[in-house]
Amino acid sequence: xxxxxxxxxxxxxxxxxxxxxxxxxxxxxxxxxxxxxxxxxxxxxxxxxxxxxxxxxxxxxxxxxxxxxxxxxxxxxxxxxxxxxxxxxxxxxxxxxxxxxxxxxxxxxxxxxxxxxxxxxxxxxxxxxxxxxxxxxxxxxxxxxxxxxxxxxxxxxxxxxxxxxxxxxxxxxxxxxxxxxxxxxxxxxxxxxxxxxxxxxxxxxxxxxxxxxxxxxxxxxxxxxxxxxxxxxxxxxxxxxxxxxxxxxxxxxxxxxxxxxxxxxxxxxxxxxxxxxxxxxxxxxxxxxxxxxxxxxxxxxxxxxxxxxxxxxxxxxxxxxxxxxxxxxxxxxxxxxxxxxxxxxxxxxxxxxxxxxxxxxxxxxxxxxxxxxxxxxxxxxx
Numbered sequence: 001x002x003x004x005x006x007x008x009x010x011x012x013x014x015x016x017x018x019x020x021x022x023x024x025x026x027x028x029x030x031x032x033x034x035x036x037x038x039x040x041x042x043x044x045x046x047x048x049x050x051x052x053x054x055x056x057x058x059x060x061x062x063x064x065x066x067x068x069x070x071x072x073x074x075x076x077x078x079x080x081x082x083x084x085x086x087x088x089x090x091x092x093x094x095x096x097x098x099x100x101x102x103x104x105x106x107x108x109x110x111x112x113x114x115x116x117x118x119x120x121x122x123x124x125x126x127x128x129x130x131x132x133x134x135x136x137x138x139x140x141x142x143x144x145x146x147x148x149x150x151x152x153x154x155x156x157x158x159x160x161x162x163x164x165x166x167x168x169x170x171x172x173x174x175x176x177x178x179x180x181x182x183x184x185x186x187x188x189x190x191x192x193x194x195x196x197x198x199x200x201x202x203x204x205x206x207x208x209x210x211x212x213x214x215x216x217x218x219x220x221x222x223x224x225x226x227x228x229x230x231x232x233x234x235x236x237x238x239x240x241x242x243x244x245x246x247x248x249x250x251x252x253x254x255x256x257x258x259x260x261x262x263x264x265x266x267x268x269x270x271x272x273x274x275x276x277x278x279x280x281x282x283x284x285x286x287x288x289x290x291x292x293x294x295x296x297x298x299x300x301x302x303x304x305x306x307x308x309x310x311x312x313x314x315x316x317x318x319x320x321x322x323x324x325x326x327x328x329x330x331x332x333x334x335x336x337x338x339x340x341x342x343x344x345x346x347x348x349x350x351x352x353x354x355x356x357x358x359x360x361x362x363x364x365x366x367x368x369x370x371x372x373x374x375x376x377x378x379x380x381x382x
Contacts, residue, residue: 040085044106047088054132055107062266104245111235126239133237139230141208143223150228151183165189169197169206176210179232198222269356276354280326281346291323298340303327
């Protein structure tokens with residue numbers, strides 16, 4: 001009406017008894033919250049299924065147990081992280097909400113990041129491979145299409161039979177369009193489906209599909225096959241973050257970076273440690289140097305940064321000259337190392353699991369901060 005009054009902004013403080021968190025809500029002209037200032041940092045995890053179980057296992061293994069008090073609600077907590085609230089969401093929504101800044105961090109698949117990330121570059125991977133959820137996004141065609149074994153065959157077939165478009169069932173419309181454009185396929189129509197895509201060709205609603213494949217068993221059981229050159233991308237679960245939130249130069253931004261760094265380093269240390277084992281043995285020798293020289297002759301007895309050698313205090317009346325040797329080695333070399341210890345007089349060999357391996361500094365974190373283009377302020381606070 002040209003009155004120049006703008007809109008009325010009402011600010012109110014609300015206390016939620018469940019979370020004891022103060023929230024400032026700014027009401028816009030339509031009565032909706034246009035901006036919400038909250039104290040806790042939000043992390044989104046998958047809401048159900050095997051991918052939730054795998055995420056819970058990872059968080060437990062890194063000492064950040066996910067606590068879901070009520071399975072009918074969509075909020076949870078991380079043990080030991082009082083500054084964090086966890087939201088259980090569908091994996092596609094996790095990518096969208098991290099992109100939009102509704103949550104700052106999230107666990108979801110790379111396939112969903114590229115599908116829903118948009119062109120804003122707001123999603124940044126904090127850890128690009130969590131070690132589970134491996135799959136590939138691929139084209140699946142009916143097995144009775146015997147003359148079509150690759151994308152080139154499919155393109156030629158469509159050019160020769162152009163009376164109607166190829167119907168492609170998928171929930172990955174953005175990636176399908178890009179891939180078909182690169183493959184020279186123009187005459188197609190995407191049939192959006194959110195589940196049970198493998199049944200669409202037998203039901204007659206689609207000619208082929210573009211969907212996630214892990215083992216390929218579900219494809220084969222529904223009379224579908226992959227074709228050469230038909231893989232759009234490979235995917236795994238990631239920890240992702242919102243770029244704008246991570247680069248904020250204020251107290252909240254610092255807290256988020258500290259949290260992201262801790263989660264990243266815990267995951268990294270756990271992944272490295274899970275592939276290692278700790279060997280402890282007693283070895284006789286005239287001195288620590290004598291034991292070290294004999295250990296050096298074994299290709300698997302050098303450990304990550306060299307073995308640890310310490311004097312064993314013998315029982316009264318026993319001979320001196322016994323040393324305890326400890327070293328960290330890859331699990332696949334464990335038995336070879338045991339045999340090499342035996343050959344130099346090792347006895348009482350114990351093999352222990354390694355939970356974490358933290359390096360002097362995290363190259364992954366340094367690369368992450370460099371990619372964000374900001375100064376690392378976490379060392380000064382930690």
